[in-house]
Amino acid sequence: MAVAKPRILTGDTPTGSLHLGHWVGSVRRRVELQDSHDCYFIIANMHAFTTRADKPAEIRRDSLEIVRDYLAMGIDPAKSVIFLQSEVPAIAELCFLFAMLLPFNRVMRNPTLKTELELKGLGETYSFGFPLYAVGQTADILAFRPQGVPVGEDQVPHLELTREVARRFNQMYCSVSDQAEDDDHVKLGGVFPIPRADVGAVGRLVGIDGTNKMSKSLGNAIFISDSPKDVQRKVAKIFTGRQSPTAPGDVTNALFQYVDIFIPDRARVAELKDRYARGDNIGDGHVKQEVAEAINALLAPMRERRAAYEGREDLLVDILRDGCARANRLAEETLALAKSAAKLDFFPRALAVGR
Ligand code: ATP
Ligand code: MG
Numbered sequence: 482m483a484v485a486k487p488r489i490l491t492g493d494t495p496t497g498s499l500h501l502g503h504w505v506g507s508v509r510r511r512v513e514l515q516d517s518h519d520c521y522f523i524i525a526n527m528h529a530f531t532t533r534a535d536k537p538a539e540i541r542r543d544s545l546e547i548v549r550d551y552l553a554m555g556i557d558p559a560k561s562v563i564f565l566q567s568e569v570p571a572i573a574e575l576c577f578l579f580a581m582l583l584p585f586n587r588v589m590r591n592p593t594l595k596t597e598l599e600l601k602g603l604g605e606t607y608s609f610g611f612p613l614y615a616v617g618q619t620a621d622i623l624a625f626r627p628q629g630v631p632v633g634e635d636q637v638p639h640l641e642l643t644r645e646v647a648r649r650f651n652q653m654y655c656s657v658s659d660q661a662e663d664d665d666h667v668k669l670g671g672v673f674p675i676p677r678a679d680v681g682a683v684g685r686l687v688g689i690d691g692t693n694k695m696s697k698s699l700g701n702a703i704f705i706s707d708s709p710k711d712v713q714r715k716v717a718k719i720f721t722g723r724q725s726p727t728a729p730g731d732v733t734n735a736l737f738q739y740v741d742i743f744i745p746d747r748a749r750v751a752e753l754k755d756r757y758a759r760g761d762n763i764g765d766g767h768v769k770q771e772v773a774e775a776i777n778a779l780l781a782p783m784r785e786r787r788a789a790y791e792g793r794e795d796l797l798v799d800i801l802r803d804g805c806a807r808a809n810r811l812a813e814e815t816l817a818l819a820k821s822a823a824k825l826d827f828f829p830r831a832l833a834v835g836r
Contacts, residue, residue: 489514489679490627492566495543496533497697498704499550501776503744505683506633512555514631520561521625522551524801527566527573531611532601532698538578540811550705553693553787558800564808565801570836571812575620575819580613583642588615593638601698607645619643623650624812632821634684634829635694640676647673652795654822662707672818683742691720709777716773717766718728726764730757736768741776802835809834 491507493499499508514520524547529540544565551563566572588594594615598607622630622643630640644663651657651671663675685694688701695702703715721734731737732754744750753771756763790796809832820826 485772486517487520487629488519488521488625488627489629490521490523490622490625490676492525493547493620494525494528495540495547497543497702498530498546499554500695500697500702501632501743502686502688502695502702503550503755504554504705504779505686506681507553507631508556508605510550510631510679510681511561515557515560515717519627521627521811522561522563523558523621523808524548524564525564525566525618525621531608531614532603534608534610536825543556544796545797546685546706548800549787551791552790552800552826553705553783555783558804562804562807563800564804568801569624569808569812570832571809572617572620572624574816575624576613576617578823579619579623579646579650580616582646582653583616583619587645588612588642591615591638591642594620596635600693600696615639615642618644619646622676623647624815625672625808626674626811626815627674628674628677630676631679631681633686633694637645637680640678644675647671647675649821654819661730665668672815672822686742687735687738689715689718689720689735703776705783706781707780709780712776712780713773715769717770717778719769719772721765723765726762726767727758727760727791729760730763730765732758736765736772739772739776740768743772743779745775806834 491511493503511520511522524544526540526544529543533540548563552558556563574794589612594612598604603611616640619642622640623646632640650673651666652659655671657666657669657671661669667674687693688695688699689703690699690701693701694697700719703712707715716739719736719739721730721736737754737757740750740753744753753763753768757768813832815828817829
């Protein structure tokens with residue numbers, strides 16, 4: 482008998498194209514897990530409306546560009562399910578149920594949410610829907626009852642919220658004891674497993690500003706779709722504050738995070754670190770040149786795969802149609818289980834996608 486593969490769910494908000502932070506923080510891991518796991522990748526297009534409700538055309542374009550970036554980076558739609566949040570209604574329905582299980586103040590205390598409000602300058606003007614996205618994310622994940630969620634470090638607080646929701650739901654509606662171990666919830670009759678965050682080897686790639694997390698919204702990102710020239714120009718901007726090639730350099734600075742992550746030759750990395758630390762006549766400009774070359778070598782095959790989908794929106798939409806049909810099969814099953822547990826199972830329903 483075939484043993485079911487463990488399942489993972491993760492994804493991205495279409496607020497712009499994907500960047501190197503996504504690659505090292507999450508997508509590289511996804512590509513590795515494609516064969517051994519059942520993979521679901523969500524394009525969280527409704528969450529993009531939390532900050533850009535007035536720009537639907539951009540959100541639509543970015544959603545398709547993310548599919549293209551996925552394909553470029555090696556996600557294979559024959560193996561993995563790539564789908565749109567907006568076309569999986571069970572997610573919105575679960576969000577409504579889950580919103581009742583979380584104290585309002587608990588949601589607002591989420592440090593990732595707080596940082597985002599600050600960094601994006603949303604002040605007092607953010608929409609009611611903005612904090613709702615943190616609850617929505619618990620539904621994005623739990624609709625697929627995954628064991629693991631490959632994410633960057635910044636997502637760990639969100640995942641903690643998801644784990645809490647899953648525990649509460651199982652306790653409130655499935656009679657799972659509040660003493661139960663996380664791993665036993667499903668065995669004890671809970672609808673939801675308590676999913677784990679699977680943080681990649683690089684949990685947080687710093688942006689070219691040398692300070693903040695590389696982020697689509699902060700203007701400090703190197704995109705998968707950047708040209709070799711763009712990459713060179715951006716890497717040249719990485720701020721180190723070092724004065725001269727003979728000044729002893731700090732090998733924990735932003736530039737050396739890039740050296741460590743992107744230069745594959747470990748002996749060369751060790752040599753660069755040694756010479757930089759001693760101020761052995763090695764300028765930032767030289768190190769940046771090597772970093773840019775390494776990044777361009779990584780991106781070259783990705784650029785080629787991206788180019789194959791140039792102007793082929795039809796192919797991207799086909800991938801999403803197929804992905805949404807597959808995603809709905811599982812999410813509808815989860816919703817039926819959740820509705821039954823919450824005494825909402827008056828009669829069954831069937832859903833049609835993309836016809
Ligand atoms: P936004 O600015 O809109 O928040 P973002 O660039 O932060 O965009 P998200 O869509 O929030 O990207 O994140 C998608 C996934 O990529 C998450 O798992 C997140 O942890 C990971 N990720 C994003 N940026 C980085 C980074 N700089 N380092 C490591 N992981 C990252
Ligand atoms: Mg983010």
